[in-house]
Amino acid sequence: MAVRDGQQWLSQAIDSILTQTFSDFELLVIDDGSIDQTPEILAGYRARDQRLIVLTQAREGLVCALNRGLNAARGTLIARLDADDIALPDRLLAQTRFFRRHPDVVLLGAWAQVIDEQGQPKPKRLRPPIDRAKLARALAKQNPFIHSTVMFRTAAARDLGGYRRAFEAAEDYDLWLRLADKGEFAILPEVQIQYRQHDKNITKTKALRQLFSARLARMSREGRRTQGADPASALTAPPEWSRQSEGAFCDEWSRIYRLLELADPAIGREANPSSIDLRAISGQLSDLMPGERKFAQQALVNLLRNRVRPPGQSRWLLLALLFRLHPTRALRLLWRS
Structure with a gap:
C-alpha cells in the first residue's frame, strides 16, 4: 500500500486488511513523504499490530514507492490495495487459494464495487471479463485489471524489474502486460474490493498522461513480440x-x-x-x-x-x-x- 497525505481514508484501508480472514501476511505501507496525519496514523497501527511495516521515502513518487514495497516484501505473493480503497474480508483468502490451485497463474484480479467518498455503494460494479480469450483481448486494448484487486507472484514481478517509471500513470498496465507475457493471468469472478471514486482520483492532465503511457505500454509490448526487444528499455523517465x-x-x-x-x-x-x-x-x-x-x-x-x-x-x-x-x-x- 502506497500513500501520500492519505489521512482521510487510510484507516479504513488498513482496517480492511488487518481484519482479513486470512491472517498470515505482512502489510507493507510505503509513506511517500506525507505531511498530514498519515505518519501518526501509521505509527498508531504499528504499535498495535506488528504485521504492519512502515517504509518511508521523501516524495519520490508512486512508482518508487511500489518498487520499494516490491523489493522489501518477504511473501511469495503480493496483493495491492490503494490507501483509499477497502478490501472485503475474504479477499486474501480467496486469492491465495486461487494461486495454490493454479500454479501457472502469475497475475490475478477480481471484481470491485464502486463506492463514493462516504463509502456508500454506487450502482456501478467493475467486472472485467473472466473468459480467458475475452480477457486477453481486453488486455491488448486497455487495462482490465483494477489495481487494488490485483495479486501477483513476487518472483515474477521482480524478474521483470518491477514497475517502470517511464510509464507513469499507467505503470500498473505496463507491468500487467509484461507479466501476461511471462505466465497465465485471470480474474476471480467475485467482488473483493470496494473501489472509491472521488474528485482526487484523477485530473485531466493525469488522465491524458495515463492514456499516453498506456499507449506506449501497448507499443512496447508489440515491439517485444515483433522485434524481440523492448523499445522502451532505455527510457528512465516518462517521455x-x-x-x-x-x-x-x-x-x-x-x-x-x-x-x-x-x-x-x-x-x-x-x-x-x-x-x-x-x-x-x-x-x-x-x-x-x-x-x-x-x-x-x-x-x-x-x-x-x-x-x-x-x-x-x-x-x-x-x-x-x-x-x-x-x-x-x-x-x-x-x-x-
Missing part, C-alpha cells in the same frame, strides 16, 4: 510528447498528443496552434482509443473557438475531423460551445 526526439519510438504518437492536450483550455490558451499539423495526423485519428477520441474532439472544438487559425486549420477541416471521430458526441460538444 514528454511536447518534445520531439528524432528516432524515438513514441514520436509519432507524441505528435497526436500535442493535439489532444489542447482539450484543456488553459493549455490551449498558451499553446501555439500552428504547431499542430492536422492534415499530417488526420490519418492516425482512426486508431485512437475511446478515451483518446474524447480528448481529440474537445481539442478540435477548442480550436474551432479560435477566431484566428493558422493555415491548414480551416473550419471545415476541423469540423470534418470532429464528426469523423464520433458524430453524436460532436453535435453535443458543438451545442454546448
